[in-house]
Amino acid sequence: MGITGAFPRFDHVGIAVTDLDRAVEDFSNRLGVKPESREAVPADGIEAVFFSLGAQSLELLGSTRTDSAIARFLERRGEGIHHVAYAVFDIEAELSRWRSGGSQLIDSTPRLGSRGRLVAFIHPTTEHGVLTELCQLPGGDGSE
């Protein structure tokens, strides 16, 4: 499937949950759709489940380590919306543009995230409290 819709648009909304299996069941029932993918991301100490909602996804994030960022989030704030991700075509160019605009980058260079995507996170401090992810669309840089 080709890239549809023009930038900027949402790629996904990430939700931190305590019990991933239970949350998958609950969101499946609420949304009336089955999960599209499930994968562990050992480097981040998380397991991620994606539901496809048209051109966007809903991501459920469970922690697999007590010292993961998701574990700390859950301890501090409980379950809830963790981050918002925007789809971009050229993540290097976008990161550079956000940094120039005053954004504090968590990832100063893109890294491999779930679903094999190049991603980079931006600190909520400079984004009105919103943990923000940029997520390069497959084929976004023309190399895939």
Next chain:
Amino acid sequence: MGITGAFPRFDHVGIAVTDLDRAVEDFSNRLGVKPESREAVPADGIEAVFFSLGAQSLELLGSTRTDSAIARFLERRGEGIHHVAYAVFDIEAELSRWRSGGSQLIDSTPRLGSRGRLVAFIHPTTEHGVLTELCQLPGGDGSE
């Protein structure tokens, strides 16, 4: 414009901000788009600004009263993601379906929200910490 995309999909993500003008400027710069609409919702003690991101929107929510839900949210948690809204065709039917599935409704019947839409909120307690809004698309029930 007709309804595009099949249910379920996101309608918008709502972000609570302290200084609405400042946030509008910041998000305009980050996203590279100008706001599409701005309106006060006196019943809720808020002012809402929408940015169009394709078929979704980003909503910035400022408080106009010290006792509004947004003011309380800001006091408790600071700026950040406030709610996620799904687009629905028939909000009455969807509300009934969510209630049957165990959701605790904040609005047991739909009410008029911003942009002239029928909306209803669902309590985060039953949604893994996510304050959830159902938002009927214009013409969604065939009557508009």
